[in-house]
Amino acid sequence: MSSKRFVLTFPPELTSEPITYNLIKQYDIMINILNAEISPGEIGHLVLEMSAPTKVLRQAMDYIKQHNVDCVPLEKKIHYQHDKCIHCGSCTAVCFAGALTMGHTTNELHFNAEKCVVCELCLKACPLKLFSIDISE
Amino acid sequence: MSKTKSIEEINEKIRTGKAVVLTAGEVSAMGKEMSPADVLKKVDVVTTATFGPMCSSGAFINFGHTEPPMRMERITLNNVPVFGGIAAVDAYIGATEVAMPHDIYGGAHVIEDLIAGKDVLLQATAKGTDCYPRTEVKTLINKNSVNEFIMFNPRNAYQNYNVAVNTTSKIKYTYMGTLLPALGNANFSTSGELSPLLNDPELRTIGIGTRIFLGGAQGYVAWNGTQFNTGKPVNAHGIPIGNSATLSVIGDAKQMSTRFIKAAYFEKYGVTMFVGIGIPIPVIDEDMAHRVMIRNSQIETNVIDYGSGNSELLGKVNYKTLFSGEMILNGKKIRTAPLSSIKVAKEIAQILREEIISGRFLLTEPVALFSKTTGLNKCEIRI
Numbered sequence: 001m002s003s004k005r006f007v008l009t010f011p012p013e014l015t016s017e018p019i020t021y022n023l024i025k026q027y028d029i030m031i032n033i034l035n036a037e038i039s040p041g042e043i044g045h046l047v048l049e050m051s052a053p054t055k056v057l058r059q060a061m062d063y064i065k066q067h068n069v070d071c072v073p074l075e076k077k078i079h080y081q082h083d084k085c086i087h088c089g090s091c092t093a094v095c096f097a098g099a100l101t102m103g104h105t106t107n108e109l110h111f112n113a114e115k116c117v118v119c120e121l122c123l124k125a126c127p128l129k130l131f132s133i134d135i136s137e
Numbered sequence: 138m139s140k141t142k143s144i145e146e147i148n149e150k151i152r153t154g155k156a157v158v159l160t161a162g163e164v165s166a167m168g169k170e171m172s173p174a175d176v177l178k179k180v181d182v183v184t185t186a187t188f189g190p191m192c193s194s195g196a197f198i199n200f201g202h203t204e205p206p207m208r209m210e211r212i213t214l215n216n217v218p219v220f221g222g223i224a225a226v227d228a229y230i231g232a233t234e235v236a237m238p239h240d241i242y243g244g245a246h247v248i249e250d251l252i253a254g255k256d257v258l259l260q261a262t263a264k265g266t267d268c269y270p271r272t273e274v275k276t277l278i279n280k281n282s283v284n285e286f287i288m289f290n291p292r293n294a295y296q297n298y299n300v301a302v303n304t305t306s307k308i309k310y311t312y313m314g315t316l317l318p319a320l321g322n323a324n325f326s327t328s329g330e331l332s333p334l335l336n337d338p339e340l341r342t343i344g345i346g347t348r349i350f351l352g353g354a355q356g357y358v359a360w361n362g363t364q365f366n367t368g369k370p371v372n373a374h375g376i377p378i379g380n381s382a383t384l385s386v387i388g389d390a391k392q393m394s395t396r397f398i399k400a401a402y403f404e405k406y407g408v409t410m411f412v413g414i415g416i417p418i419p420v421i422d423e424d425m426a427h428r429v430m431i432r433n434s435q436i437e438t439n440v441i442d443y444g445s446g447n448s449e450l451l452g453k454v455n456y457k458t459l460f461s462g463e464m465i466l467n468g469k470k471i472r473t474a475p476l477s478s479i480k481v482a483k484e485i486a487q488i489l490r491e492e493i494i495s496g497r498f499l500l501t502e503p504v505a506l507f508s509k510t511t512g513l514n515k516c517e518i519r520i
Contacts (some may be wrong), residue, residue: 012254026346029414086188086399086411086478090314091476093322107480127401129188131239 001052005034005074005114008064012042017067018048020114027052027060047074047118075113076129081130085109094121140177140466141422142286144502149183151496158182158417158493160486161429165330168430176426180491182500183429185333185397186415186485187352187421189326189477190401192294192312193363194232194410196248196390199284200259202226207271209261214247221261229289232400232410245400248288251280252352252473253395270406280391288352288390288398292362294414296334296382297436299326300454300473302466303444310405311443312502314476323440326476329433329456331486333416334382336374337431341420344503349386350415350489352398353433354496356388362506368512374435375428382507386414415489419500433457440466 008019023029030051038044064071070110087109092100100117100122103110122131145520152158157180158210159167164176171179202225211223212228216236220229234244250257257275280286301324309316314324329335337343345360362383369377383483390398420426428487433456442449451466455469458464461472492498 026140036186056386086412087480088189089475090324092325093472094315094317096317096321096472102475104460104462107478107483121317123317123405124310126315127403127411128399 001051001096002054002057003049005047005049005059005075005116006071006076007118008048009070009072010033010038010046011068012041014067014069019064019067019069020048022059022063023050027063029056029060045050046104074116074118078113078116078118079132079134080111084128084130086128088127091122091126094119094125102137138442140251142177142181142420143478144419144421144500146313146323147413147421148183148417148441148499150181153272154252154494156493158183158184158490159488161185161331162169162483162486164239164429165213165432168432171430172428173423174424176430177420180420180426181391182215182246183418183420184415184486184489184493185336185337185418186411186413186482186489187294187328187332187477188310188397188411188481188485189328190403191293191411191412192233194288194290195244196230197285197287198230200228200278201224201282201284203274205271206268206269207261207274208263208269209274210263212261212496213319214223214240214257214259215242215250216241216258216260216309217244217247219244222480225393232319241402241408243400243406244401245410247391248410249395249400249444250399251286252390253394254301256283263436272317275280286390287387289359289385290354290412290448290484291385291513292364292383293386293412294333294362294384294416294425295327295380295406296332296338296354297377297438298325298327298380299439299441301443302440302458303473304451305444307444309444312406312409313443314474316443318444320466320471323454323459323464323466323471323473324476325438325456325459325473327438327456328477328479328482329436330431331479331482332420333414333418334384335431335436337425338377338419338428339509340382341425342503343384343416344423344506346501347416348501350413350485350492350496351386351388352390352413353394353396354388354392358503359387359426360385361511364513365511366513367509372435372437374431376436378389378433378437379439384414391446397481408411411478415485417489417493417500433460
């Protein structure tokens, strides 16, 4: 069993295929929707955590891609300019998911992309604006 | 009678390479096993530091005269207005100044760009006078082209500060960072046991003229900071609870580094500047030894509701708890988050330590000490 987070990008014309339903029903994947942004006629985004045996996840990826939906692991979509960070900790204030934490002995910021739920609060909370989430490409 | 050391004795030890200089963090750790008398005997200087957002900051700049000369009146740098209501080519860049209310580039960014050695666009207009006939200028300046570039911050290095929380049901964007609704987080902004004025809470060794580390260069304490308040209640360890003393500091911005002066933007609040300050505390007697041994568990501050608009006091907390990552308030476990960088503060304390050990940084006796009976006035609405 493995659990991974993905960003799914839907083309505007895809409305008939119930992708999420099929992932659950046909592939028996446990799905947790973390973030969704869907408007008629526009590119849609869905951030999902999918839990299933690795083989099943691979089959599901093939299914998603067949329908022209882009599916990228979440960590590849989050950019954090580590080299410019002053380790102030302001971003940890808003990270209720626990992806951003301060190291007690290092006093450095630790970013665990696997815990990120793409709430985007850190984009605003960082006083140096070092975070960006690129789910619009 | 207990032993005392003069600043001159300590400086002599520094000159001869015999001084023992430790960071405040190291002395706090030693304090668990040693007595103040032992610390006085073993340690001569303790280096303290902070690197946090300090809005009340800025820099004076003298552009040099143009040909023909001009009395610059309305002045901008990279389109950010700077204060030109002083002599012909002098100006003051306020760290929080912006051109338009929601801009995320402001005075602090201009200061950082200048420190980085970048060219900055100077534009100014004037009415023109007989002695200053020019009425317009547009050119590029940088820190090497101007005469003086002097950082002068009216209020820095707050001795202790409130913890900010939000009891309302809406997210609040404040100068204390983003506050999640329903006590979703608690933000604090002091370097605790490393903080300069918490290691000399009665300001016995820090006063006007004290040489300090400012933004990567040697600077000085110019005066007490604005909103200097000695009237706050003091806890059992002699630490004022909540916002109290402050420092006004000055130094040559041309010598500073962007590692220790950093422009910042707080969402929906505005532009501010992270300022790196380090202050050496001479261990002159047992009382000062006792002071520099202060630990995070002994430093307390107030928890204030920044969401409701009436600054309600919700409780007290110590910095050991704040640095642990969570605290309990009204029976609820809340995540705590710092706004000031302990990593960079530790780096400053270490640099200052090395500067002193190498003899490049000597300690100073204050020219004058600060008032011990200062309170705060409110701005009454009288019309």
